Amino acid sequence: MTTVLRAAGRIPPAYLVFAALLAFLMWERPQMMNPNVLGIFLRQVAPLGIVVLAQLLVVRVGSIDLSGGGVILLVNYIISANVLPNAPGIAFVAIALGIGTVVGAFNGYMVARRRVSAVIVTLAVSIILVGFVQYLSSGSPPGDVPDYMNDLFDIRFGPVPAPVLFWVILTTCLAAFLNLTVFGRRIEAIGDNSVAAHFAGVPVERTVILTHTLAGLLIGVAALVQTASIAVGSVREGLDLPILSVAATILGGVVFGRGQGGVWGPFFGVLSFALLFVSMTILGVSEPGRLIAQGLIIFAAAVIYGLRTR
Amino acid sequence: MLPLLVVIGIVTWLSIGTDEFARPGNLSNLLAQAMPLLIASIGQMFVIVVAGLDLSVGSVISFSTAILALDAPGYLTFPALFMLAALIGATNGIAVTRLNVHPIIATLAMQYVVLGVTRLIRPVSGGTVPEFVIASVQGSFLGVPMPVFWAITVLAIGWKVLHASRFGLHLFAIGGGMASGQTSAARNFGVPETRIIISAYVASSLFAALAGVFLAGRIVSGDPNVGMLFELNSITAVALGGTQLSGGVGSLQGTAIGAFLLALLSNGMNLANVSPFIQTVVKGGLLLAVVSFQRRRKMGL
Amino acid sequence: DDVFIMEGVSPHPELKTTVEAGAFTAEAPWTIGMSHFGVNANTWTVQVSHEARAAAAADERIEELIILDAGFDQAKQVADIEDLIAQGVDALIVMPVTTTSANASIERAIAAGIPVVLHTGRIDSDAFTTEIQGGAEHFGAVMAEWLVEQTGGKGNIWVLRGLAGHPEDTNRYKGAIEAFEGTELTITAEQHGDWQYDQARNLCETLYLSNPDVDGIWSSGADMTRACVDVFKQFGAEIPPITGEGNNGYFGQWIEDGFASISSEYSPAQGAAGIRAATALLGGEPLYKHYVYRPAGWDVERAAEYYRDDLSANVWWPSELPEEKLVEIYGK
Amino acid sequence: MSTIIEMRGISKSFGPVAALSNVDFRLEPGSIHALMGENGAGKSTLMKILAGVLRPTSGEILLAGKPLSLSSPRDGLDAGISVVFQEQSLLANLTVAENMFLGREPRTRWGGIDYPTMRAKTREALAQLDLDFDPDRQVAELGIAERQFLEIAHGIHANARVMILDEPTAALNAADVDVLNRNIRRLASEGCAIVYVSHRLEEIFELCDTVTVLKDGALVGTRPVSEMNTASLIAMMVGRELSDMFPPRADETGAPMLGIEDMVLQPGAAALNLTVNAGEIVALAGLEGQGQSAIARALVGLHVPVSGHIHLKGQTVPLPLPRESGLLKMHAAGLGFVPEDRKEEGLLLNLSVAQNIALGRFAGVPAVAPASGTRAVVQRMMDAMNIKAAGPRARVGSLSGGNQQKVLFGRALAAEMDVLVIEEPTRGVDVGAKAEIYGLLRDFTAAGGAVLVLSREALELIGLADRIYVIHDNAIAGEIAATEATEHKLLDMALSGGKAENA
């Protein structure tokens, strides 16, 4: 009995928020509780969901990646600003993944090998990338995103939009990868104590670099999905996405160096954000009210969780 | 200290390369430009030393300008503002200690709540700031511009509290324990851990409120967005100054240099006529360059 | 006769204060400083700086135009203006971030004998030399009046606002609300889309799925209009009357899909207008202190005249950029 | 004698684990009271309750007859109860003096910290323990034994009425233990009540007057030490007689497995050479800080020697090894390393026993390889070493100190290396488990493995090893067969380094 209660205490707050909001929506807008509608809501957060996959990886090794905003902006710019006239779609995919991977590897190198503060490196990288896009756009501002990307974004498999399906598959793959491979064990070990992990035969630096690189790759993927969801180019990308991704990750039960929530905890963190935003919009909550409610809900969930895991 | 060398380098280069930089007028501009970040960073440092983070700093700054610009006499708004800030900080601290909430989540939630409240009381910028606040920021005393006094005061307070008091030592002790994974090490020494961590969050909020007061005096109005990004900039300044985000290690002079370096970058690029389209790249690049030479023993945040 | 400031700009009908000819005459060549509230905020703000640069380049008397970017940060704008004064500019152009934040430093510039031209944003003080104001209230009202006409003053409307806390957003909204007053229109949803495509798209999707019964949409910016139109197209629903703003991408969509819309005019060439006002002051010409810019809304025919298939989505009309510049910057 | 502390009916459970049940414990002023028991018996838990770190699930504590309520370590300190914890708990980012006075800093008239007084008093306190290090040194720079002494100094200093020492000597060698014992006796003679927890039986007989034994969280009994002998004490703790602590040595050894050739540890030090053969356990002995640890660590890139070579199974590896990859490289070549500091370097405290042990099998495996097939090994290690835990999924941090050591050891054995370099094989391990670990090590060498071991316990070295190298001043002062070694001989060699000289 006590073990059941203890296990329940470890349920990440994300699940609680998700369940509560879902119940609320069922009661408030029963007509919206059909797969088609929910699918669209989930699609809205698919880019965030993929960034969260990246974030939870690096958070588990005790690091953080705030460079997502810059990577996404740069990819968005390259695709929309006609930098490569008539380039095939696959070229954009390669560029996005390439940029993500290179940035991730660089972050990893700086964090693992040069032992620089992860917050500052990834923030600085983001600032540089944003600045680079600003510089480029002063010569040639971004324009439209190719239509086929929007079309891809709009594909559905039954009620499931393609981006959502893609996101779920990606999450499943990552979960399996972390659960089944040596890599997953090493990540856990490093997160707990990187010095002890080194003594236990974990190639710490290499693993951290690899983790950041993988995170970068995932952010490259997120950049593609995000760009496909926006028909236009942009010159400004807030820090929203990285910070929200950190919040979703922690709400999902993954804390720096600890990964009780696994991969699905943060996944539900993102789902709760999706429902949170939707509920606010449906209720017509004004901007200040929205901020206050958002803060209080996150806070309440975290407190319930915090008290139970103490 | 590399950031210090960079500061000296930039200062030398600007003094030689531009006519304007070394003028007293510009130097006092520079000080005034650096001041809000300096104040907020000192506050942020308290929290970072105990291995926390305060993301609500930016909202508290905006909130503080909004309160000051309320249509009420300064002798009411001024103390009220600090009381509310202390309350915000105490809530953060209690959440982190007693309620076991991760600092990022607790203070991010607080950031939203405080920003929401700020938007309620001041949807757009405006209002009038008490005269004494404006005078204390824009005026001068004995021919010395007021920001000089602000700088001396906050640095003196920061120094006393962080490096010359039991409270400061206890902050470092708690942070040192956290950094090495022995979360209750300081507690076993009889250090009242909970109380001190809560005080650190209160201090952070109070310093943020003070930064808000300075800003209100500078922009002579209340503004719901003025504190935007201060949380990240203050963390950046603190980390640039060599304070470890894992807790327990850091110095006030480092933080001051970090904050000063960030302000100097903007001022210097403006004076050196760097195009706004590449200012961002230059800023990010310099940040990266400076920080990449600050090797630490431990990896992570 | 009067100095030409910009197409559609005229002296304020009531406030007839003038700036004495020769009050700020200075020997050419001139250095002009410009404090921009946020060059990199969006493509419109970028174009303003291009327009200013092009105008400055076209005037031989201007030796240098220094543009500083406040990035929507009031404190940074105060610092920028201080830095420009420190650099000894001959004239100062300010696009204020807020109505009060820059007042003190503007007053300092005036005290230093530097003329200050204000545009795309008012301040709560008289301490400038001349201002050119588009009037966000006017912008919002033009759209709202059209919407009232389209809906017959009855029905449900959505209001898509811009960045919360931004004066431009508040004032456009204020203008709209005043125009809606006295009608039977009900605002069933009012949300901030931050002028961004992705946010507006999410909002419109949610709003549509939650309650598709809408008779008109007041949108405070072009990218949000496009996003909302795309949502209705995605659900195969009829696009209700929706307001927009003069950008090339939106014009293309409007022309192609032929939905009911109006485009409020807000030219980025105000950047050039600021330069012209500054050179007039430095050249010793007489100016009015207050200029207004209150153009009528555009219909689809007018939009079609400007629309350029060969340019990217992010040109904003009307523009004063010379053809080569347009092609260079925006050519596909 | 009056009783100063009386603990009555103390029980404590951590979730489903009952660490203590209904334990009574009394302390008299001036007495040195040994608290004994196997690993996980509940000794540290009982002491943490007395210190106010943990709160008992039930039971009460009386101080001089009056009920005492302890809700934080502060309360314990205020009641005059001072502890040296088993797990090192100094703050590495602070200075020696700051650690000494943390929580009770002397103040200046202005409310600041009186640093001069603090430094002076720190020097004084350290001098009592024959120590002389700079009060302004950062604790991070201290060695493990120095830290241990600092902890003791901190505890002794508190002017306590009750002083708890939880395995204070686990990181100390014989000479240091003498200094410590002197001080403990002095404290006792001044009327302080002392609780002494240790797994080193000889210390108990030398120092203590009373002994309390716990087993599986329950009280076995309290007796005067004078009534006990080694055998009866072990029987009381383990519940049976231990016939032979040390397993028999191998009759013959095989080919050289590990060789060190011309290793110069520090500029100016003599080159040193040694070999370890298959089937052999070779020990490094010596006084603290003479270079034993540096030799071991140089083998895995954690110490940077000036020059030299390693021969590992016929392969020659030049020194120094790279800091980051040295350990992995040697691991891949079949040499495993077991660090002394299990908390900082050894174990992943928040992970399960199973994960900690299984990690040893993953070294050198490609990252994408499946992480499976470890269940059986984990179970084998847990059984072989009698690891007391709720199960393989139990968090290592929740294990008692000695059981943690076994997990650490289990990982090294599970990794199936050919050569093991072990810094302290039985730090904090109870007698029963010690015998088990010695047995496992012998099994390992019997299967063809080679072991290089360091230990501060001379008896352990003599009993366990085949050959002993004595290290002095970063060089080998002598080599001796274990069968010929005595504590005295070893100390003599270690002190003189061949010449006559005082330490």
Ligand SMILES: Nc1ncnc2c1ncn2[C@@H]1O[C@H](COP(=O)(O)OP(=O)(O)OP(=O)(O)O)[C@@H](O)[C@H]1O
């Ligand atoms: N924080 C904790 N959570 C769960 N179980 C714990 C915790 N601390 C101790 N235990 C359990 O309580 C029991 C007693 O542990 P304790 O540390 O008191 O043993 P000990 O007698 O000091 O052993 P050792 O000689 O190895 O130090 C063990 O079974 C241990 O696993």
Ligand SMILES: Nc1ncnc2c1ncn2[C@@H]1O[C@H](COP(=O)(O)OP(=O)(O)OP(=O)(O)O)[C@@H](O)[C@H]1O
């Ligand atoms: N003997 C065990 N008993 C219980 N849990 C275990 C055991 N061994 C490993 N675990 C835990 O179970 C989880 C899965 O472990 P793992 O997949 O490594 O087992 P395994 O050795 O691969 O088993 P199998 O060979 O049957 O797949 C991990 O969290 C691990 O800590």
Ligand SMILES: [Mg+2]
């Ligand atoms: Mg113990």
Ligand SMILES: [Mg+2]
């Ligand atoms: Mg398996």
